[in-house]
Amino acid sequence: MKNTVRRSLVLILVIAMFFAGMGILLAQFIIKGPDWVTNKADRHIYYNGAIINAGEIQDRNGVVLAYSENGERHFNESESVRKATLHTVGDTTGFIATGIHKTYSARLTGYNLFNGVYNLKKHGQGNNIILTIDSEVCALAYEALNGRKGCVSVYNYKTGEIECLVSAPTFDPENKPTDIDTDESGKYDGIYLNRMFSGLYTPGSIFKIVTSAAAIENIPDIYSRQFTCKGSYEMGGGKVICNGTHGTISFEQALGYSCNSAFAQIGELLGNELMTQTAEKLGFNKDFSVGEIDVNTSRFDLSKAVAIDLGWASIGQYDTLVTPTHMLTLMGAIANGGTAKMPYVIDKMTSPAGTTTQKTIVSNCKTIKLEEDTANKLKSLMRVNVNKYYGDSRFPGLSICGKTGTAEVSNGEPHAWFVGFSDDPSFPYAFVVILENSGSGSSNAIPVANTVLQKIKATKN
Numbered sequence: 001m002k003n004t005v006r007r008s009l010v011l012i013l014v015i016a017m018f019f020a021g022m023g024i025l026l027a028q029f030i031i032k033g034p035d036w037v038t039n040k041a042d043r044h045i046y047y048n049g050a051i052i053n054a055g056e057i058q059d060r061n062g063v064v065l066a067y068s069e070n071g072e073r074h075f076n077e078s079e080s081v082r083k084a085t086l087h088t089v090g091d092t093t094g095f096i097a098t099g100i101h102k103t104y105s106a107r108l109t110g111y112n113l114f115n116g117v118y119n120l121k122k123h124g125q126g127n128n129i130i131l132t133i134d135s136e137v138c139a140l141a142y143e144a145l146n147g148r149k150g151c152v153s154v155y156n157y158k159t160g161e162i163e164c165l166v167s168a169p170t171f172d173p174e175n176k177p178t179d180i181d182t183d184e185s186g187k188y189d190g191i192y193l194n195r196m197f198s199g200l201y202t203p204g205s206i207f208k209i210v211t212s213a214a215a216i217e218n219i220p221d222i223y224s225r226q227f228t229c230k231g232s233y234e235m236g237g238g239k240v241i242c243n244g245t246h247g248t249i250s251f252e253q254a255l256g257y258s259c260n261s262a263f264a265q266i267g268e269l270l271g272n273e274l275m276t277q278t279a280e281k282l283g284f285n286k287d288f289s290v291g292e293i294d295v296n297t298s299r300f301d302l303s304k305a306v307a308i309d310l311g312w313a314s315i316g317q318y319d320t321l322v323t324p325t326h327m328l329t330l331m332g333a334i335a336n337g338g339t340a341k342m343p344y345v346i347d348k349m350t351s352p353a354g355t356t357t358q359k360t361i362v363s364n365c366k367t368i369k370l371e372e373d374t375a376n377k378l379k380s381l382m383r384v385n386v387n388k389y390y391g392d393s394r395f396p397g398l399s400i401c402g403k404t405g406t407a408e409v410s411n412g413e414p415h416a417w418f419v420g421f422s423d424d425p426s427f428p429y430a431f432v433v434i435l436e437n438s439g440s441g442s443s444n445a446i447p448v449a450n451t452v453l454q455k456i457k458a459t460k461n
């Protein structure tokens with residue numbers, strides 16, 4: 001009797017182990033399947049580590065940005081389009097980690113969980129990927145960067161579609177420079193990074209939008225308060241320097257003049273805890289992704305901050321870092337009454353036969369939590385900024401809400417920022433422009449934003 005029980009137990013154990021083993025194998029297959037198939041040893045898809053056979057990548061108008069022909073991978077015929085769309089499309093060797101060629105390699109090469117490389121073997125190519133970007137707009141944005149490093153992006157805040165996405169420096173994938181690895185001049189710094197997703201920048205004055213949100217929600221009489229600027233403000237034995245001497249000003253004027261003294265005082269009224277709480281509600285220290293593309297995490301950390309650090313943090317200096325994607329989405333949230341649509345770059349995927357295999361569904365961004373009332377107040381303040389301070393004439397025919405930034409950095413000239421959106425239901429676009437080491441945001445980043453917005457407007461007529 002005892003033996004029978006023991007035998008049964010052993011048998012049950014063996015069966016359990018068998019199923020556990022099967023489970024692990026299946027899990028491995030699901031998790032690693034795409035990697036096994038896109039292993040660079042597969043000569044049919046890769047040659048010398050570069051993708052050779054894969055589906056087409058097209059822009060929103062059907063312009064082909066990358067395709068395979070006779071066992072070779074090619075890009076668009078225009079050099080400026082190739083350079084302007086490189087970081088979104090990605091290179092064939094996957095140096096650009098956030099590019100479509102790398103991030104979506106399994107789908108692009110035709111990998112399918114059940115059929116393996118069925119599509120590829122049957123039709124000679126994988127899925128086509130249709131992007132939301134407009135390659136002509138991207139080419140113009142690249143031209144507007146005029147050799148400067150940085151990035152420009154514009155997205156439709158009602159649908160989430162990113163229509164413009166350019167990161168510089170860039171290179172021509174049909175003619176890759178041979179001195180990228182040996183160059184010491186710095187002209188190729190971070191050339192494989194899509195700055196839109198991976199760039200972490202000091203925000204400078206564009207962060208005053210976040211400080212303003214904290215003030216609107218936590219200082220009941222913020223609109224009736226007066227602030228004094230004598231050219232600087234002393235805090236905890238240190239001094240926050242202003243860009244001017246603004247005298248006695250209101251909250252609205254403080255944002256319009258981008259007065260550092262007033263914003264350091266606002267930060268002091270709020271304190272570390274409320275500032276951190278608001279920053280985190282607005283997406284700082286939170287994970288973020290665009291489709292399956294990982295975006296770097298914006299950072300706001302006052303855990304080691306002394307009094308003067310809070311002053312600097314309130315005006316977007318100190319240790320704070322942001323990604324352009326985060327800032328763009330925050331602009332979308334303000335424009336859209338507090339709820340941002342998630343930005344995305346892939347509209348859909350189609351099989352070689354032309355059927356849609358995957359389509360992006362518009363979704364709300366859960367990382368940014370902005371009250372509707374706060375969003376509307378920020379929108380009014382940012383509209384006043386443009387209307388009274390920067391000038392509507394700098395955006396002919398548009399109604400823009402925005403904030404400039406001139407972020408001080410340790411190496412060289414400040415970064416020039418301009419972020420905002422069009423406050424027009426028939427033209428619902430939010431934008432971000434950052435030009436590294438390029439001086440004033442107003443003088444340098446505003447014209448780039450206007451050029452790109454005018455181009456998008458022209459494409460819609």
Ligand SMILES: [Zn+2]
Nearest residue numbers: 229242246259
């Ligand atoms: Zn001032």
